[in-house]
Amino acid sequence: MGIIAVARLREMEKKAVEKKRTRAKRATSYDVARLAGVSQTTVSFVINGMIAGISEETQARVRDAIAELNFHPHAAARNLARRASHTLGFVIPEAGNPHYYEMIQGAKAYAQQHGYNLNIRITDFQVEEERAALHMLTHQLVDALIFIVWSGNALHSEIHKVLQQDYPIVNITFYDELDTVLMKQASGERQVIEHLAGLGHRRIGYIYGVANPQMSMRLDTCLKTQQEMGIPVDERWISRCGPTLEDGYRACQELLARCVGEERPTALVVVNDLLAHSVYRALHVANIAIPQDISVISFDNTPISAYMTPPLTTVDGEFRRQGELAARLAIERIADPKRPLQHLETHVQLIVRASTGPAPV
Structure with a gap:
């Protein structure tokens, strides 16, 4: 066997070994972000060519990390192709409570900064309306849902099925299986x-x-x-x-x-x-x-x-901040459905005004 043929055979063997290793443990965008020292959102933008406002040096770090980890974002690319609405759904239980408006404003600002619109759905505290909101996601009307679940565990099985299909959901109540944003507990x-x-x-x-x-x-x-x-x-x-x-x-x-x-x-x-x-x-x-x-x-x-x-x-x-964080988690989940769950908290502060005073004697 000639020298050139031997070299080609060794190269094929090397690629086969590398491919096997990649299959055994495929890197995620979370790994890329950690190595590059940037957010997962930035990794997603570089991968998808949305580089306005991202410096050349940051882009280079992301690409170097991708190369070093042998990261192949095929799954993310297919995911993005499947959901091309560039819209986040925001599901609230009622329209009359001002703190939901604050959340929506925070989410809207962050979403628009990152190329997404916001689609708001009001459930009026009805389980069936919450179920219908899930259909917005599974029917690809939105790319991700920011969900304030009011019905507790009533939709547990439906939400679990949706999660198994890698549909992105962020929760602003209590739900261990979802990315979550909450006020700091207690x-x-x-x-x-x-x-x-x-x-x-x-x-x-x-x-x-x-x-x-x-x-x-x-x-x-x-x-x-x-x-x-x-x-x-x-x-x-x-x-x-x-x-x-x-x-x-x-x-x-x-x-x-x-x-x-x-x-x-x-x-x-x-x-x-x-x-x-x-x-x-x-x-x-x-x-x-x-x-x-x-x-x-x-x-x-x-x-x-x-x-x-x-x-x-x-x-x-910090309800506006909650909305902003929820939108960030949703966009990161769209980019990488397999990344680890995140549970974020906002700070709380008691604002003392005139409605409280000494206990009457």
């Missing part, structure tokens, strides 16, 4: 209880939403914090309700009817700023002054909370 709730305890409140009541995983965990954390601080918990002081203003108003009325005089809570923790509006109204109708007779504290720090009478003490959860 921090806001603890700040609320510590603030009320510092004002001398020992009878703390709650106006809380339906059995949604995030709402249930928030209430459980508040109650646990109370117990740790030696503050009594009384089931009469907890009024669970639906998500609407009317629900909140009725829940507050029912709590006040159950607890009269010295049995009434001196502070109310409300699940969100939207329901705090209806709580204000119910207390006003009952001639109960805020905060002289009862303090009110809430979550969300929506823009209108500063203009209520009195201005509302509330927890800021």
Whole structure:
């Protein structure tokens, strides 16, 4: 056998070995991003030729990492070809709550910066509407879904099937199998209880939403914090309700009817700023002054909370930032369906205003 033939045979053997190694452990865009010192989004943009605003030096680092890892983005390319809408779906349970608007604004800004539009779907707290939102993804009307799941585990099997097909979903509630963005857990709730305890409140009541995983965990954390601080918990002081203003108003009325005089809570923790509006109204109708007779504290720090009478003490959860992070995770998941799950948290801060004061003597 001639020298040239031997050289060709060795080259073929070498390529076969390299191919076998690649099959055994194929690099992902996560590996490329880590080696190049950039984000997965940047890797995706370089791979797909979307290099506006990316420096030549950064592009070179990404390409060098791709070569060194023998990365072949065939699966990602097929995935992008299958979904060419350049649209992210954003699924919210209602249109009337201002903090969802903040999330949408954050997601929209990030999506547009990266060449994507935003398609908003409102489910009105209905499981069937949430199921229909999944069809937006499986029917390729959107490239990824940012999903606020209100129904808990009702769609668990459907979501699991969708994930097995590598469809990208990002969640802004609780779901271990999905990329997730949340407020930092327990921090806001603890700040609320510590603030009320510092004002001398020992009878703390709650106006809380339906059995949604995030709402249930928030209430459980508040109650646990109370117990740790030696503050009594009384089931009469907890009024669970639906998500609407009317629900909140009725829940507050029912709590006040159950607890009269010295049995009434001196502070109310409300699940969100939207329901705090209806709580204000119910207390006003009952001639109960805020905060002289009862303090009110809430979550969300929506823009209108500063203009209520009195201005509302509330927890800021960086909702615009949540939307931005959710869009980022969605775009990264489109680029690499196999990358590791990410669970991100936003910071929380208690914004103290005039709706909380010392416990009445």
